[in-house]
Amino acid sequence: MALTEQEILAGIGKIINEITGIPATEVTPEKSFVDDLDIDSLSMVEIAVAAQDEFGVEIPDDQLKHLKTVKDVINFIQN
Amino acid sequence: MSTGQVRVVVTGLGATTPLGGDVASTWSALLAGQSGVSTITADWVDSVPVKFAAFSAVDPTEVLPRPESRRLDRAEQFALVAAREAWAHAAIDKVDPERLGVVVGSGIGGITTILAAYDTFKEKGWQRLSPFTVPMLMPNGSAGWIGIEVGARAGVHATVSACATGAESIGYAIEMIRSGRADVVVAGGTEAAIHPLNIGSFAAMRAMSTRNDEPQRASRPWDKGRDGFVLGEGAGILVLESEEHALARGATIYAVAAGVGYSADAHHIAQPEPTGAGVMLAMRRVLEDAGITGQDIKHVNAHATSTPAGDVVETMAIKEVIGDHPLVSGTKSMTGHLLGGAGGIESVFTVLALHERRAPGTINVDDLDDGVEVDIVRDEPRALPDGQIAAINNSFGFGGHDVAVAFTTL
Numbered sequence: 001m002a003l004t005e006q007e008i009l010a011g012i013g014k015i016i017n018e019i020t021g022i023p024a025t026e027v028t029p030e031k032s033f034v035d036d037l038d039i040d041s042l043s044m045v046e047i048a049v050a051a052q053d054e055f056g057v058e059i060p061d062d063q064l065k066h067l068k069t070v071k072d073v074i075n076f077i078q079n
Numbered sequence: 080m081s082t083g084q085v086r087v088v089v090t091g092l093g094a095t096t097p098l099g100g101d102v103a104s105t106w107s108a109l110l111a112g113q114s115g116v117s118t119i120t121a122d123w124v125d126s127v128p129v130k131f132a133a134f135s136a137v138d139p140t141e142v143l144p145r146p147e148s149r150r151l152d153r154a155e156q157f158a159l160v161a162a163r164e165a166w167a168h169a170a171i172d173k174v175d176p177e178r179l180g181v182v183v184g185s186g187i188g189g190i191t192t193i194l195a196a197y198d199t200f201k202e203k204g205w206q207r208l209s210p211f212t213v214p215m216l217m218p219n220g221s222a223g224w225i226g227i228e229v230g231a232r233a234g235v236h237a238t239v240s241a242c243a244t245g246a247e248s249i250g251y252a253i254e255m256i257r258s259g260r261a262d263v264v265v266a267g268g269t270e271a272a273i274h275p276l277n278i279g280s281f282a283a284m285r286a287m288s289t290r291n292d293e294p295q296r297a298s299r300p301w302d303k304g305r306d307g308f309v310l311g312e313g314a315g316i317l318v319l320e321s322e323e324h325a326l327a328r329g330a331t332i333y334a335v336a337a338g339v340g341y342s343a344d345a346h347h348i349a350q351p352e353p354t355g356a357g358v359m360l361a362m363r364r365v366l367e368d369a370g371i372t373g374q375d376i377k378h379v380n381a382h383a384t385s386t387p388a389g390d391v392v393e394t395m396a397i398k399e400v401i402g403d404h405p406l407v408s409g410t411k412s413m414t415g416h417l418l419g420g421a422g423g424i425e426s427v428f429t430v431l432a433l434h435e436r437r438a439p440g441t442i443n444v445d446d447l448d449d450g451v452e453v454d455i456v457r458d459e460p461r462a463l464p465d466g467q468i469a470a471i472n473n474s475f476g477f478g479g480h481d482v483a484v485a486f487t488t489l
Contacts, residue, residue, distance in 0.1 A: 020146050
């Protein structure tokens with residue numbers, strides 16, 4: 001059964017909190033990783049690898065650079 | 080005690096060691112003669128002939144937030160903890176970033192990161208390596224992180240000279256301020272090398288004590304029964320500052336960082352030169368650099384690692400260059416040997432000894448080696464005299480590095 005947006009959001013929030021210390025409640029769909037959450041490119045790699053393990057999807061490097069917001073990641077995982 | 084150059088003073092101290100998670104707890108345990116050595120409980124202990132080490136008293140991951148500690152090698156964690164303490168201690172409200180530097184090194188660097196990352200690489204592939212693997216394993220990582228933390232733009236440097244690293248860093252920092260490149264420099268050394276590969280490798284050199292039935296009695300500089308060093312971990316960091324800068328902001332000054340003497344043995348990659356020629360040269364040069372005489376020196380924090388070869392040669396050199404009057408302490412008897420961190424914590428101890436006029440003791444000297452002809456402080460700390468006095472910290476490293484750093488009272 002496919003995960004709901006809320007379930008994916010909760011999972012991403014947990015990963016980002018673990019890696020960056022940003023409270024999971026601040027991780028909302030419209031937030032930009034770089035501009036709003038101040039996450040650097042090395043941490044984005046960590047987050048992508050953790051998300052791959054958590055959700056069982058492969059995020060290729062050429063796709064990763066297009067994932068600008070939390071919503072982009074949710075959409076990628078759902079599709 | 081004047082050489083006509085810019086005077087450098089010590090305005091901040093930080094440490095995390097096998098005796099305590101900060102300077103105050105470390106210093107009080109040191110004066111109380113406590114040992115920081117304990118039995119290794121990890122499952123790998125069966126693979127090595129040495130069953131004990133001097134682990135840090137406070138695990139840095141308990142102090143640092145997890146998002147931060149997970150991207151730092153353990154040596155970087157120690158360095159950052161000690162640097163934050165030293166920086167807070169110095170209480171510098173404002174400094175020009177272009178006049179602020181860092182000199183912090185490690186003897187080995189991120190060795191536990193390298194080994195763990197290689198396991199990950201072999202088992203799971205490169206895709207599962209942390210993107211922070213490189214900044215965690217590089218030996219200049221600690222200096223880099225501290226530089227970011229305090230905003231140092233005058234230059235961030237990492238010296239590497241095995242067990243002389245911490246002292247060499249402090250020497251470099253003194254010279255950085257004297258040369259006019261910086262007003263304030265955060266300097267010291269760090270190490271986190273308690274791993275079976277390192278213990279096995281040092282054991283292969285027959286350099287480590289194997290007194291497995293009495294771990295807390297294993298580090299015993301100058302004792303006839305000494306059989307090698309005890310591996311320790313942690314960091315010691317000082318904030319050094321030009322006297323002018325410190326006075327202008329009304330800082331508390333703990334000592335003058337009066338000078339540094341460097342030399343090299345040019346003899347053997349890992350064994351001390353038997354006549355002490357290199358060690359003597361470093362001590363002669365520190366006297367010259369600091370503009371002091373042997374008579375001014377009332378205390379020596381000796382390198383004294385508890386190895387059969389090195390301990391006595393150093394005391395012969397002290398007697399020859401300085402005399403038999405200083406109170407000589409072997410604090411590795413309590414802390415173990417922090418390798419690249421040793422010169423950092425032992426400079427902290429030397430500064431505190433001058434500031435409080437108390438030379439720490441040396442534990443486990445039950446039967447003093449007949450070759451020792453200087454005044455070793457055994458067991459209880461002893462008082463240092465009043466008036467303007469000096470002290471030196473000696474640090475020597477594999478590769479033949481000899482470094483002596485001099486501090487004086489104000």
